Amino acid sequence: MRYFYYVHTGHRIGLDRFHRAVAIVTELQKEIDITLLCSDFRIAAEAKEFGIKRSVGVDLVRNIPQIAHHGDKIIFDSAEINPTLLEDMTQFFSTFIRISDDVSDTKHDKEFLISPYLEGEGICKAVIVNERYYEALPKTIPLSLFYGDDDYEKDLEANQSLFAPLHMDLLMGFYHFLGYDNALKESFKTIYDSESYDEVIRKSDILVSGSPQAVLQNLISGGKPIYLQRVDYTNDFIPLFESLSIPIITELSQEQLMQTINKAISNSYHTFEKSNTKVIEFIRKTFNL
Known part of the structure; x- marks a missing residue:
């Protein structure tokens, strides 16, 4: 019997779930041999740089049983779920823990659930952020933008005129195109590559970001995050951010940007x-560790 953590990530959806996976897996691997299954081969290859001991790329979620065996245990961090897949997964794995961000989600009777919204038997209500972000750093970056780890449609380039008057710093994403910073350099004060992720998130006083996980990381680091709701991203985090009084930008316009920054x-x-x-204790108990 083996342990797995499957995370849905990639150039179309970013690394939000992956950052959450790192926070959990790096703790669990201290006592069990757990394999991180990534839906993107590039991040699977880079996972060691984030402290993950064992990671494997998986083309499709349906390919998981080609790696795992019947009776294994898994944590499933993905919105790819549907009733048929959920039924199959709960029958294949002896223990199936799912992480959900959907406020309207419901728990399958054969699964366990981790959610920022839901409560009840077999459910852990929690928000997961890597421990290191709880250590605040001096806020040496007054205002920064992290659009997200992905920008497949080059929205930043199309809208850079909106950001230019604000004299913001820009943090590039993991999946941004090679040389993309050249097209953006006239519109931002300083541009950081993706390897500076931790530094920029923790040192930003005000962070505007389309990444829900980056918003949470900046908040607990003592920053003043603003959530930019991207049209290509789920709005599952809106209720959580409203409960935390995090300002939300729903329309990418210079007027709303200025108003929301002043509010922050x-x-x-x-x-x-x-x-x-x-969360770790919930997983340990559920896995009978």
């Missing part, structure tokens, strides 16, 4: 309970 300066943010230990 004096905004009274709420914080959420640190629950990583709670």
Whole structure:
């Protein structure tokens, strides 16, 4: 019997779920041999740089049983789920833990659930962010933008005139195109490559980001995040961010950008309970470790 963590990630959806996976897997691998299954081969190859001991790329979610065996245990971090797949997965794995961000989700009677919204038997209500972001750093970057790890349609280039007057720093994404910074350099004060992710997220006083995980990371680092709701991203995090008093931009316009940044300066943010230990204990109990 083996342990797996499947995470849906890639150049069309970014690394939000992967960052969450890192927070969980790096803790679990201290006591069990667990394999991270990534839907993107590039990040599977890079996973060691994030502290992951064992990772494998998986083309399709339906290919998981080609790697795992019947009776193994898995944590499933993906929105790819549907009733048929959920039924198949809960029958194939002896223990199936799913992570959901959907406020309207419901729990299958044969699964366990981790959610920022739901409560009940077999459910762990929690928000997961890597431990290192709880260590605040001096806010040496007044205003920065992290659009997300992916920008397949080159939205940043198309809308850079909106950001130019704000004199923001820009953090490039993991999946951004080679040389993409050359097309953006006139519109941002400083451009950081993706390897500076941790530094920029933790040192930004005000961070505008389309990445839900980056918003949470900046918040617990003592920053003042603003969530930019991208049209190509799910809006599952809106209720959570509203409960935390995180300003939300729903329309990419210069007027809304300016108004929301001004609001963030004096905004009274709420914080959420640190629950990583709670999540790990829930997984340990569920896996009978």
